[in-house]
Amino acid sequence: MTEQSGQNPALDNLLSESRTFPPSAEFAAQANATAEMYTTADADREAFWATQAEQLHWETSWSKVLDWSEAPFAKWFVGGKLNVAYNCADRHVAAGNGDRVAIHWEGEPGDSRTITYADLQREVSRTANAFASLGLTKGDRVAIYMQMIPETVFTMLACARLGLTHSVVFAGFSSEALRSRIDDAQAKAVITVDGQFRRGKVAPLKPAVDEAVAQTPSVEKVVVVKRGENDVAWTEGRDIWWHDLVDHQSDQHTAEAHDAEHPLYILYTSGTTGKPKGILHTSGGYLTQAAYTHRNVFDLKPESDVYWCTADIGWVTGHSYIVYGPLANGATQVIYEGTPNSPHEARHWEIVQKYGVTIYYTAPTLIRTFMKWGDHLPAEYDLSSLRVLGSVGEPINPEAWMWFREHVGRNQAPIVDTWWQTETGAIMISPLPGVTATKPGSAQRPLPGISAKVVDDTGEQVGPGGGGYLVLDKPWPGMLRGIWGDPERYRDTYWSRFGAQGYYFAGDGAKYDEDGDVWLLGRVDDVMNVSGHRISTTEVESALVSHPTVAEAAVVGATDPTTGQGIVAFVILRGGVAEDEAKGTEAITALRNHVATEIGPIAKPRQIMVVPELPKTRSGKIMRRLLRDVAENRQVGDVTTLADSSVMDLISSGLQSDK
Numbered sequence: 001m002t003e004q005s006g007q008n009p010a011l012d013n014l015l016s017e018s019r020t021f022p023p024s025a026e027f028a029a030q031a032n033a034t035a036e037m038y039t040t041a042d043a044d045r046e047a048f049w050a051t052q053a054e055q056l057h058w059e060t061s062w063s064k065v066l067d068w069s070e071a072p073f074a075k076w077f078v079g080g081k082l083n084v085a086y087n088c089a090d091r092h093v094a095a096g097n098g099d100r101v102a103i104h105w106e107g108e109p110g111d112s113r114t115i116t117y118a119d120l121q122r123e124v125s126r127t128a129n130a131f132a133s134l135g136l137t138k139g140d141r142v143a144i145y146m147q148m149i150p151e152t153v154f155t156m157l158a159c160a161r162l163g164l165t166h167s168v169v170f171a172g173f174s175s176e177a178l179r180s181r182i183d184d185a186q187a188k189a190v191i192t193v194d195g196q197f198r199r200g201k202v203a204p205l206k207p208a209v210d211e212a213v214a215q216t217p218s219v220e221k222v223v224v225v226k227r228g229e230n231d232v233a234w235t236e237g238r239d240i241w242w243h244d245l246v247d248h249q250s251d252q253h254t255a256e257a258h259d260a261e262h263p264l265y266i267l268y269t270s271g272t273t274g275k276p277k278g279i280l281h282t283s284g285g286y287l288t289q290a291a292y293t294h295r296n297v298f299d300l301k302p303e304s305d306v307y308w309c310t311a312d313i314g315w316v317t318g319h320s321y322i323v324y325g326p327l328a329n330g331a332t333q334v335i336y337e338g339t340p341n342s343p344h345e346a347r348h349w350e351i352v353q354k355y356g357v358t359i360y361y362t363a364p365t366l367i368r369t370f371m372k373w374g375d376h377l378p379a380e381y382d383l384s385s386l387r388v389l390g391s392v393g394e395p396i397n398p399e400a401w402m403w404f405r406e407h408v409g410r411n412q413a414p415i416v417d418t419w420w421q422t423e424t425g426a427i428m429i430s431p432l433p434g435v436t437a438t439k440p441g442s443a444q445r446p447l448p449g450i451s452a453k454v455v456d457d458t459g460e461q462v463g464p465g466g467g468g469y470l471v472l473d474k475p476w477p478g479m480l481r482g483i484w485g486d487p488e489r490y491r492d493t494y495w496s497r498f499g500a501q502g503y504y505f506a507g508d509g510a511k512y513d514e515d516g517d518v519w520l521l522g523r524v525d526d527v528m529n530v531s532g533h534r535i536s537t538t539e540v541e542s543a544l545v546s547h548p549t550v551a552e553a554a555v556v557g558a559t560d561p562t563t564g565q566g567i568v569a570f571v572i573l574r575g576g577v578a579e580d581e582a583k584g585t586e587a588i589t590a591l592r593n594h595v596a597t598e599i600g601p602i603a604k605p606r607q608i609m610v611v612p613e614l615p616k617t618r619s620g621k622i623m624r625r626l627l628r629d630v631a632e633n634r635q636v637g638d639v640t641t642l643a644d645s646s647v648m649d650l651i652s653s654g655l656q657s658d659k
């Protein structure tokens with residue numbers, strides 16, 4: 001396997017990495033996690049998870065930890081009842097911690113807001129009363145299209161409180177992406193804002209909602225938070241300002257307990273086809289694993305830590321490690337609304353210093369961006385409060401890992417490289433700070449309670465030093481419960497590749513080193529990873545061919561020094577389209593913008609090349625491997641399986657003459 005790793009220099013050099021960093025005795029002595037947890041969990045996995053679940057507040061206890069009789073559809077904590085929002089707010093107030101800060105919110109323009117757990121309980125109660133007054137009832141779906149403001153957290157928790165299933169759509173997605181997600185889930189309401197601050201300017205969000213909702217009859221109400229103060233169009237009877245709806249509500253609300261398997265949220269993620277998958281997560285098992293991993297992987301001490309996860313709430317990292325995990329654990333955290341270089345490139349370090357951040361969880365793409373911006377920036381701020389650093393989203397290259405350790409962690413703070421997916425709901429493979437001797441670039445070991453393997457094509461586990469595919473061979477509490485409305489696709493996508501063994505196929509290549517530690521090698525399917533975001537090649541291809549000048553398109557992820565992968569598109573023009581014009585800067589910009597309109601700015605190709613032909617096998621499958629060679633300026637590989645082996649010459653010579 002690992003066509004991918006074999007072609008990716010950054011990943012190849014990762015495999016020759018041999019440095020290790022054992023935990024300090026001082027850190028180990030105070031760590032939440034212990035080495036015994038691995039043995040305890042191995043001895044009785046279900047008992048281990050039951051112990052973790054007991055850390056939450058249950059209205060009714062479960063009768064069975066795991067029901068796997070309808071595999072691959074799991075039920076965890078069968079018969080148990082709990083309220084997720086109660087666990088994330090009220091419980092901490094009841095325990096006497098109402099005055100503890102839950103959220104230090106920092107707006108991009110420099111405004112800020114401090115929200116204690118008592119405040120959070122009141123705000124969530126108000127919001128829940130408001131949503132109930134709109135006629136929303138348990139089981140209804142609510143779409144959320146908002147940036148990182150406190151109201152986004154209130155909205156998610158109010159949904160959880162009422163048993164409404166939320167579907168957060170990243171605010172960078174287009175109206176078309178929003179429309180298809182609202183439609184797929186048949187959402188009854190959309191919660192949004194007038195506009196968001198991006199790099200010092202207000203970017204309106206409401207117009208995208210107006211466009212989407214014009215074509216989604218399921219939506220009855222649109223609730224709008226005032227943030228950007230930009231002018232908005234208004235549909236009477238449908239639209240309602242947040243402040244008019246929420247502010248006058250009672251701040252008292254009794255939380256009803258919901259079934260452990262009640263649908264908590266749907267989150268759409270890209271697969272290998274054009275249509276995004278609505279990943280379904282439920283309540284009890286999900287919250288158990290989110291809280292457990294957050295406590296142990298980040299060594300959280302709720303009384304003294306200030307935690308900051310820089311992800312956006314629009315992705316699963318924001319769901320599990322800004323909203324559900326940290327709040328279930330009673331953590332104090334920073335939430336930052338804006339971009340890392342607004343108004344200057346040291347904004348993150350300024351925030352770390354301002355709030356005394358102790359745990360900082362971010363993505364390799366951002367670390368590489370910080371490296372580019374310069375070592376002097378973190379050096380100008382007091383970062384001595386930082387004691388645990390985390391990384392997520394893609395394999396972290398050892399250079400970035402070392403830079404993070406040295407310039408942000410002062411060579412002291414342990415780094416946890418956390419592997420997981422939207423589908424897994426929570427962290428699966430990661431070092432445990434205070435326990436694991438870390439290795440730059442390796443996610444290392446499945447967490448206690450989690451089982452994963454690297455297997456070959458036939459599903460046989462490979463030995464030390466061997467490479468293959470990452471599978472999850474035992475069910476876990478936070479696992480997806482399916483794809484919304486499409487049980488067959490759920491089976492096909494995840495459970496058919498290693499169906500004989502009953503393993504979940506993650507879609508990632510991986511290998512073991514000689515110590516048996518796991519190294520992730522990137523996707524083995526047609527999914528790209530751009531700045532830690534999953535984008536399918538097919539999705540971008542369909543966006544391109546929906547443009548009037550494009551007949552056919554092939555998209556590949558090419559290695560990119562900052563974003564991990566960059567999107568490179570090859571397009572064939574429709575007959576009658578003047579080639580010279582279509583190759584011009586203006587036409588190419590228009591095509592790139594077209595993709596942004598169809599999917600969102602994150603899917604904009606880095607590069608578009610107009611070509612006369614695409615390399616295809618005899619069965620008509622596009623050979624992306626060869627296009628990746630072109631995109632990465634490499635000698636083109638083996639062309640013998642092409643239907644027409646001269647195609648690559650044609651492509652290469654055409655591109656040469658353009659230069």
Ligand code: WT7
Nearest residue numbers: 317392393394395417418419420421422520534
């Ligand atoms: C894919 C999942 C998990 C939240 C963010 C992304 C890649 C994620 C790592 C890591 C190597 C990683 C995998 C995975 N990935 N974390 N620490 N090391 N690869 O969630 O959008 O569902 O993407 O991201 O390829 O399959 P997602």
